[in-house]
Amino acid sequence: MPGAPAKQADFFRAIAGAVPHDVARLYWYARVTLLGDVADLAAFDRVFEQWFGRGLGAALVVPPPVRDSEVRSPRDGAGRELPASDARPGSGIAASALATAGRRGFGRTDPRQRDLMRLLRDAWPANLPTLPSRRRRPSRSGRELDMRRTWQRARRNDGEIAELRWTTRPRRTRRLLLLVDVSGSLRQHTPELLRLAHAALRGVPERTEVFTFGTRLTRVTGALSGARVDRALHAVSGAVHDADGGTAIGAAMRRFLDNPRYLALARGALVVVISDGLERGDCTAMIRSTERLSRLAYRLIWWSPLACSPTYRPVTRGMAGVLRHLDHLGGVRDLASGLAEVGRIPSVAAGPRRSAHLRRE
Amino acid sequence: MDDEESLAVALSAAGYFADGGLLTAVHLALRLGRPLLLEGEPGVGKTELAAVLSRVLDRELIRLQCFEGLDSGQALYEWDYPKQLLRVRTAEARGEAIGDLYAEEFLLQRPLLRAVRSERGAVLLIDEIDRADNEFEAFLLEFLSDFQITVPELATLRARRTPVVVLTSNRTRELHDALRRRCLYHWIAFPDAQRERAILHAHVPGLAEEAAAELVRAVAEIRALPLLKRPGVAESIDWARGAAALVDGGSAWPTALRRALGLLIKDEEDTRLLDERAKEIFHHS
Numbered sequence: 001m002p003g004a005p006a007k008q009a010d011f012f013r014a015i016a017g018a019v020p021h022d023v024a025r026l027y028w029y030a031r032v033t034l035l036g037d038v039a040d041l042a043a044f045d046r047v048f049e050q051w052f053g054r055g056l057g058a059a060l061v062v063p064p065p066v067r068d069s070e071v072r073s074p075r076d077g078a079g080r081e082l083p084a085s086d087a088r089p090g091s092g093i094a095a096s097a098l099a100t101a102g103r104r105g106f107g108r109t110d111p112r113q114r115d116l117m118r119l120l121r122d123a124w125p126a127n128l129p130t131l132p133s134r135r136r137r138p139s140r141s142g143r144e145l146d147m148r149r150t151w152q153r154a155r156r157n158d159g160e161i162a163e164l165r166w167t168t169r170p171r172r173t174r175r176l177l178l179l180v181d182v183s184g185s186l187r188q189h190t191p192e193l194l195r196l197a198h199a200a201l202r203g204v205p206e207r208t209e210v211f212t213f214g215t216r217l218t219r220v221t222g223a224l225s226g227a228r229v230d231r232a233l234h235a236v237s238g239a240v241h242d243a244d245g246g247t248a249i250g251a252a253m254r255r256f257l258d259n260p261r262y263l264a265l266a267r268g269a270l271v272v273v274i275s276d277g278l279e280r281g282d283c284t285a286m287i288r289s290t291e292r293l294s295r296l297a298y299r300l301i302w303w304s305p306l307a308c309s310p311t312y313r314p315v316t317r318g319m320a321g322v323l324r325h326l327d328h329l330g331g332v333r334d335l336a337s338g339l340a341e342v343g344r345i346p347s348v349a350a351g352p353r354r355s356a357h358l359r360r361e
Numbered sequence: 362m363d364d365e366e367s368l369a370v371a372l373s374a375a376g377y378f379a380d381g382g383l384l385t386a387v388h389l390a391l392r393l394g395r396p397l398l399l400e401g402e403p404g405v406g407k408t409e410l411a412a413v414l415s416r417v418l419d420r421e422l423i424r425l426q427c428f429e430g431l432d433s434g435q436a437l438y439e440w441d442y443p444k445q446l447l448r449v450r451t452a453e454a455r456g457e458a459i460g461d462l463y464a465e466e467f468l469l470q471r472p473l474l475r476a477v478r479s480e481r482g483a484v485l486l487i488d489e490i491d492r493a494d495n496e497f498e499a500f501l502l503e504f505l506s507d508f509q510i511t512v513p514e515l516a517t518l519r520a521r522r523t524p525v526v527v528l529t530s531n532r533t534r535e536l537h538d539a540l541r542r543r544c545l546y547h548w549i550a551f552p553d554a555q556r557e558r559a560i561l562h563a564h565v566p567g568l569a570e571e572a573a574a575e576l577v578r579a580v581a582e583i584r585a586l587p588l589l590k591r592p593g594v595a596e597s598i599d600w601a602r603g604a605a606a607l608v609d610g611g612s613a614w615p616t617a618l619r620r621a622l623g624l625l626i627k628d629e630e631d632t633r634l635l636d637e638r639a640k641e642i643f644h645h646s
Binding site: 004006007010013014017018024025028029031032033035036037038041133134135147148150151154159161257258260261264288292 | 364381382385386389392393395400428429430432439440442443445446449450453459531532534535538541542543545546547548587589630
């Protein structure tokens with residue numbers, strides 16, 4: 001628990017000014033001054049409990065709506081965890097609901113991959129959709145008068161306005177949100193797909209967010225954003241515990257949408273889901289979440305390794321249901337096919353919304 | 362407002378029912394002169410608290426609504442260029458000296474500066490700080506630690522009376538640690554049943570006792586459902602008002618509650634979910 005000196009000083013000033021009469025008051029004094037984020041509340045309560053009370057914390061704790069980055073393993077209708085016998089990692093056809101595989105390495109980056117990643121690093125920012133910024137900037141070709149600068153010029157000419165200055169709203173890249181499936185059925189593609197995401201983070205830092213999902217949902221933006229790709233992938237393999245395990249796409253997406261902080265990342269963003277869409281069991285949740293995601297996003301693109309094959313038709317129940325909410329369904333299985341699909345983003349952004357099914361039937 | 366008890370009395374007289382934690386937070390913010398950062402689900406009364414505080418403390422309420430692209434010209438001050446220009450022109454025409462163009466009369470005061478200059482002290486509400494850019498937070502730091510603003514052409518302006526600063530956030534993005542460190546922090550949870558009843562009584566005059574109890578119970582059950590947007594206190598007040606209006610029009614309470622549901626739930630998907638559960642939730646009615 002971080003307790004910065006400034007916060008500690010606040011706490012001491014608080015109790016020095018008026019000595020709290022009971023533990024409840026002391027609890028609130030400490031919480032208001034020392035706590036900085038509701039996410040730390042559980043830890044704070046534990047520490048407070050250890051120091052000041054036996055069985056007291058339970059009465060005081062207001063349960064926070066903790067919506068953590070990690071997703072619980074899926075439950076059946078009655079709220080029990082699904083039986084472990086369902087766990088059969090590796091096969092995408094019968095993807096299991098429970099992750100069993102753990103940490104996994106993603107190999108070293110070879111020279112061919114490095115070349116492709118360099119191309120991708122330029123391709124990502126060049127092809128992402130943009131929108132006019134709220135903040136005006138000085139510009140020769142602008143349309144709105146820049147009073148401040150015009151006046152500054154005029155002052156040098158004794159108040160004579162000799163030339164006008166203008167401002168414009170420069171275009172700004174929209175946010176990019178990548179949701180990468182790391183379950184067992186994509187096992188052979190995962191290392192390259194994560195490199196694709198790394199190139200996006202390098203090409204459009206600040207505007208890119210990356211999540212992985214299998215049976216859980218993990219935000220890997222931080223882990224993946226280092227400059228050195230192999231080191232970043234190592235960090236990701238430490239953060240992602242459900243790699244090569246089962247799939248629960250619907251549950252993971254639902255979890256994403258339930259968290260208001262994550263939700264805000266999807267709003268108005270270009271959302272790219274990289275997954276084969278092979279959902280285990282009932283796919284209603286996946287379809288409904290996709291529908292919602294599609295409404296939030298500026299454009300929703302789905303990249304599937306299966307779609308690389310020219311004979312592929314999205315006929316599984318899950319993909320068939322998802323398709324009409326998508327703006328584009330593309331085939332991506334490695335860096336090269338990823339580069340090709342990134343180049344297609346502008347035409348997707350220019351086209352009508354939710355038209356993937358028109359092109360794919 | 363020397364202790365929490367008198368604060369509680371004053372706030373509830375103004376129609377705001379705070380729980381113990383919030384009272385402590387407000388009390389400490391006033392006593393230590395620290396900004397108060399409030400987080401919580403939408404509609405739990407974060408913004409309302411600032412409005413009520415301004416009434417209770419008899420201070421001016423100054424509101425800064427944050428949005429993406431908010432800059433210092435909109436938050437702090439700006440020089441009134443057209444006015445300066447006019448002054449130059451009239452001085453010229455009359456053959457007078459131009460005088461000082463960077464005097465206070467040419468300063469357009471924006472919310473933060475107004476809070477600093479306020480004569481009787483201000484309650485400054487910096488609303489939805491999470492909507493502003495990261496850079497804006499950095500820019501707030503000087504203001505929040507010293508309550509002063511430097512206008513290079515003029516002077517460094519200090520607050521005459523330390524303003525009471527309330528920041529609210531809906532947690533759509535992470536706030537920077539440096540900002541959190543300067544603030545007292547409180548997470549406002551949904552009110553418990555008793556407090557919510559008190560709130561309804563204060564805001565919906567003429568609400569019958571059983572109706573209020575029924576309403577609060579239903580709202581609590583609805584909040585426990587996996588909704589996209591859980592209804593806040595503001596929504597439950599709207600709902601109670603709507604239902605009360607329908608009852609005045611001749612409806613019975615249970616039907617009025619169900620018919621006014623659109624004031625509580627504002628999402629099509631949530632409405633569908635609620636329709637499925639309507640029997641359980643309204644089984645008492």
